[in-house]
Amino acid sequence: MREFDALDTKIFGLLAENGRMSNLEVAAQVGVSEKTVRQRIRRLIERDGMRVVATMDLEAPPSRLIVLVRVESGQRFVVADRLASLPQVDAVHLTTGAYELIVLASFESDSDALEFYVRHVEQGPGIAESLSTHVVETITRGTATRPDLFAQFDKQASNVGSMSELLDLACDVATASLGADRVHVATGPADPTLSAWPATMRWRGLSSRYVEEIRIKGQAEGVILPNIVKHNQHVFVADAQTDPLFHSVTDLVLSEGFHSWLGMPVRTGDTRRGTLCLYWNDIITYREDLVRQAQQLADTLGKHLPRYSSESSPA
Incomplete structure (x- = not known):
């Protein structure tokens, strides 16, 4: 049996303690990039037989x-x-x-x-x-509040090598810290008639068909996504399957199966940079704290985007 090096041992220990820990959280704990953690975990699973299993806590008494x-x-x-x-x-x-x-x-x-x-x-x-x-709530070692992922994101974003890596990092933070089931991040000019829109995209949990058709409809019809960037205003939709704002893409929404949706503008000061969109499989209620946190993530992303403004090829 192969001996693990120190990094493998640390990653294995963290996942053994909390199998739900995201790659981003593991990376922050062990001091390497999320990409390195992702590669190490894949190797531990495929070559060394590691398995991350699920356990279920008994429901707390009423x-x-x-x-x-x-x-x-x-x-x-x-x-x-x-x-x-x-x-x-x-x-x-x-x-x-x-x-x-x-x-x-x-x-x-x-x-x-x-x-x-x-x-x-x-x-x-x-x-x-x-x-x-x-007793109102019990906080254990496994459920304790995680470190400030936005601060971690800000730090790690300074070290990534490309816009695609930066957007991947933003996707990981969005799912880990905001509870979204799916996420889509796009950069590009506010005018949806420009062929370069969006310049770069990254997503989690969405089909390629959905992403591509949203991009095409955004250019042809100026649907909701580009308008968020244009007006610098977030939009929350409790149920995209029935909301008029998603009328032109209802078939896509139904095929994907999500309900609640939150779109945030990504800006650098007054300069429009793109959009951050969060998706939930269930219907959730509007929460000011959620919007505030999503905007904080979008603003942190916008802070780092100018370093990659010269990148314009589709991802």
Whole structure:
């Protein structure tokens, strides 16, 4: 069996810990380019038999409670044993400090949690004082907030060698940080009648047929995509399969199967550079934070595009 080098070992370790980690995130962790990570992962899979498998976390109970318990003198173990025997209780921890016990419990509803607290804690024998709080969300090592991918993108974008690589990087960030199922990035002048529009395109999750027909319709009909660039304004569509803005390409939308869509202008200052378009398979609601993050990504992309303004050949 071949011995892994240090980089292979690092990549394998990260994917073993979190198989959903994107190539971009792995690259940021190990300090190499996304392209290098992609090549290494392909080699690990094809030559060395690595497999990235899926696991499923059990769904969190609808209502979870943490109870701090101060017990009467000499009753610590008696109370701990009594609470631990209840079916709603997940764990009882014996602790030091002001409260001797920490109780973790799960319920089907908040009303069940309240009934448990009143009956078994407030009215329970051997308990002198208690304090309870509901669990809103549990953050684990696997679900902890990822590093700022926009900052990573800004840093890595400074080192790519071509516009195509830059747009590929933007696609990776869009899917990893904005939750989009598909993404399309295009650069070029705002005027859709120019044959050079768009000069370069990259995408994820879309068919080549869709991308090509959108390009052709954009030139011939001046549909929604070029107009975003022209008016420097984002457009959100909750359901592209029924929205009038997508009427001329409804057949394409239906064949691709996506619903919600968000288009952002990509600019360098006041100079128009292109578009960033995000697609979701399901219908989502408009969110200001999502638009703000998408615009931040588009602005960061626009910051780096001038270095490649001389590139005009189609990708």
